Amino acid sequence: MNDNIITVKNLVKKFGHFVANDHLNFEVRKSEIFGFLGANGAGKTTAIRILCGLSYPTSGEVKVGGFDIYNQRNQIKRNIGYMSQKFSLYDDLTVYENIRFYAGIYGLGRKEITTKAAMLIKRLDLEVARDKLIRDIPQGWKQKLAFSVAIIHDPKIVFLDEPTGGVDPITRRQFWNLIYEAARDGITVFVTTHYMDEAEYCDRVTIMVDGKIAALDTPSALKKTYDAANMNDVFLKLARAKPVA
Amino acid sequence: MNTILFIIQKEFIQVFRNRMMLPIIFVVPFVQLLILVHAATFEMKNIKVSVIDLDMSSSSRKMISKFQGSPFFIIKNTSFSDKEAQQEMKKGNVDMILHIPYGFERKLVKENSAKVQVVINAINGASAGLISAYSMMIILDFNRELLVDFLSPATLASTQNINVTTSYWYNPKLNYKTYMVPGILCLLVTIIAFLLSGMNIVREKEIGTIEQINVTPIRKVQFIAGKLLPFWIIALFELAFGLIIGKLLFSIPIIGSLWLIFLSAAVYIFVILGFGLLISTMTNTQQQSMLVSFFFMVIFILMSGLFTSIESMPVWAQNLDRINPIAYFIRIMRMVMLKGSNFYDIQESFYSLVVYALAIISFAVWRYRKVT
Numbered sequence: 001m002n003d004n005i006i007t008v009k010n011l012v013k014k015f016g017h018f019v020a021n022d023h024l025n026f027e028v029r030k031s032e033i034f035g036f037l038g039a040n041g042a043g044k045t046t047a048i049r050i051l052c053g054l055s056y057p058t059s060g061e062v063k064v065g066g067f068d069i070y071n072q073r074n075q076i077k078r079n080i081g082y083m084s085q086k087f088s089l090y091d092d093l094t095v096y097e098n099i100r101f102y103a104g105i106y107g108l109g110r111k112e113i114t115t116k117a118a119m120l121i122k123r124l125d126l127e128v129a130r131d132k133l134i135r136d137i138p139q140g141w142k143q144k145l146a147f148s149v150a151i152i153h154d155p156k157i158v159f160l161d162e163p164t165g166g167v168d169p170i171t172r173r174q175f176w177n178l179i180y181e182a183a184r185d186g187i188t189v190f191v192t193t194h195y196m197d198e199a200e201y202c203d204r205v206t207i208m209v210d211g212k213i214a215a216l217d218t219p220s221a222l223k224k225t226y227d228a229a230n231m232n233d234v235f236l237k238l239a240r241a242k243p244v245a
Numbered sequence: 246m247n248t249i250l251f252i253i254q255k256e257f258i259q260v261f262r263n264r265m266m267l268p269i270i271f272v273v274p275f276v277q278l279l280i281l282v283h284a285a286t287f288e289m290k291n292i293k294v295s296v297i298d299l300d301m302s303s304s305s306r307k308m309i310s311k312f313q314g315s316p317f318f319i320i321k322n323t324s325f326s327d328k329e330a331q332q333e334m335k336k337g338n339v340d341m342i343l344h345i346p347y348g349f350e351r352k353l354v355k356e357n358s359a360k361v362q363v364v365i366n367a368i369n370g371a372s373a374g375l376i377s378a379y380s381m382m383i384i385l386d387f388n389r390e391l392l393v394d395f396l397s398p399a400t401l402a403s404t405q406n407i408n409v410t411t412s413y414w415y416n417p418k419l420n421y422k423t424y425m426v427p428g429i430l431c432l433l434v435t436i437i438a439f440l441l442s443g444m445n446i447v448r449e450k451e452i453g454t455i456e457q458i459n460v461t462p463i464r465k466v467q468f469i470a471g472k473l474l475p476f477w478i479i480a481l482f483e484l485a486f487g488l489i490i491g492k493l494l495f496s497i498p499i500i501g502s503l504w505l506i507f508l509s510a511a512v513y514i515f516v517i518l519g520f521g522l523l524i525s526t527m528t529n530t531q532q533q534s535m536l537v538s539f540f541f542m543v544i545f546i547l548m549s550g551l552f553t554s555i556e557s558m559p560v561w562a563q564n565l566d567r568i569n570p571i572a573y574f575i576r577i578m579r580m581v582m583l584k585g586s587n588f589y590d591i592q593e594s595f596y597s598l599v600v601y602a603l604a605i606i607s608f609a610v611w612r613y614r615k616v617t
Contacts, residue, residue, distance in 0.1 A: 052460050082460040086453035104251025
């Protein structure tokens with residue numbers, strides 16, 4: 001029980017009559033890469049927004065990093081990072097200014113920021129772009145930078161909402177290397193995606209269909225259970241089990 | 246506290262990196278003061294007159310030349326037909342018809358009184374009043390000269406034993422610019438503060454960065470303080486800049502204390518920033534925010550007492566004006582700049598602004614939601 005960093009029990013989120021999350025139950029273990037898979041509109045983003053404290057659940061019990069989602073939001077926020085699918089760096093600030101700003105509002109000191117920013121820029125090979133505006137650098141760089149900014153304050157958990165949307169395969173590869181590095185440093189990674197090949201990189205995956213959890217296991221176990229060659233087949237079998245309206 | 250500094254730093258970088266911003270900050274005050282102050286005037290010059298002189302006497306010609314000699318009137322055409330003159334007025338070629346009837350001079354001499362008719366286009370009531378007042382002055386002047394011509398000095402002395410002298414306080418030369426500049430300065434500060442704050446948070450909503458801020462442990466108050474302070478500083482700077490231009494180009498009097506002007510402005514700008522922020526939190530796109538801001542701004546400006554006096558508005562409108570922050574500030578600015586009023590004189594308006602600022606900013610902070 002102590003190894004679970006996120007616990008979700010009977011989480012329900014309704015928008016009017018539409019049930020976006022229908023009684024979700026799952027646990028995320030410390031330091032694992034937890035994949036949250038599903039088609040567009042399956043309820044992935046809704047769930048991740050609730051876990052990050054951006055949205056209230058309709059009902060259910062949710063604990064993130066040991067803190068309660070209803071009345072310990074601030075403790076949660078200090079311990080999580082978040083990267084949304086909507087791009088979240090400032091277009092009109094430079095690479096360095098973006099890092100400084102986000103580190104600053106997480107409460108890091110000036111000195112700490114200077115050393116951290118230098119380290120981060122070096123690790124991402126962004127030295128040439130340090131003083132370039134975000135709007136002038138390639139999409140792939142932006143995404144890698146956004147991820148690094150999301151974990152600038154060394155959170156326990158990082159939530160990534162479709163972080164690799166619209167990115168070429170090489171950059172996606174590099175991006176996953178960053179995710180592995182973060183996991184190796186002990187950060188729990190909670191990632192949503194609809195690229196089924198990315199599911200293979202996760203320790204465990206959840207597949208959501210129409211607001212419900214259809215399956216939760218390691219990729220290899222899922223492939224065995226559903227007698228499939230790869231995750232794509234697993235997903236198609238699960239999604240087809242429910243007729244599309 | 247440190248967190249706020251990071252936000253302030255970021256906002257300043259963004260404001261000044263925006264290519265439109267510097268021209269707006271420095272050019273707008275020039276344009277507003279140079280154009281508006283000269284254009285938005287109630288002084289009437291070049292009132293176009295159509296003259297119908299049916300008398301053709303030396304007295305009628307004398308009266309006409311009096312109108313001609315006045316800087317306010319221009320004789321546009323003369324005719325003998327009412328119809329023609331009225332046609333001219335319908336076309337908008339003349340503002341006024343001066344009708345001198347047949348037998349004007351004869352009646353003056355024989356009966357000691359005669360009538361002329363003045364017809365004024367009164368679509369704009371305020372300017373019609375002015376035209377009427379100006380013509381009265383000329384006709385009175387004409388009268389006085391007649392008295393000198395016709396009456397003996399003794400009778401003259403006895404008819405003029407009440408003498409009214411008028412002195413105009415606080416604006417002795419009745420300079421319209423003196424009256425307009427403080428009001429235009431208020432507008433300047435208002436527009437800058439309203440637009441900057443109204444467009445700001447909603448812009449972060451549009452580009453999605455607000456989510457990124459909302460997942461941080463930053464407190465609402467910190468975030469909003471960091472957002473408002475840069476605009477507050479810019480707006481105060483704008484006021485200082487406008488005052489300098491007003492002083493150098495228009496030599497407007499600043500009789501009261503500059504400290505008092507800036508103290509009131511400091512509070513007033515918070516009201517406007519709070520308003521903008523509130524709109525920003527309630528809208529989802531910059532376009533919506535623009536339209537809502539525009540709606541409030543037009544009403545506030547028209548009811549602010551800048552162009553028309555608040556005292557002549559109906560009582561319900563005057564009561565409604567209690568929620569108009571611009572009205573308070575224009576009143577304070579005119580009182581302090583032109584009359585040299587001190588804190589005691591303006592305290593009612595001042596405290597109203599303080600209460601207003603506290604109320605609207607608290608409301609905006611409360612309305613701003615980190616969680617949906």
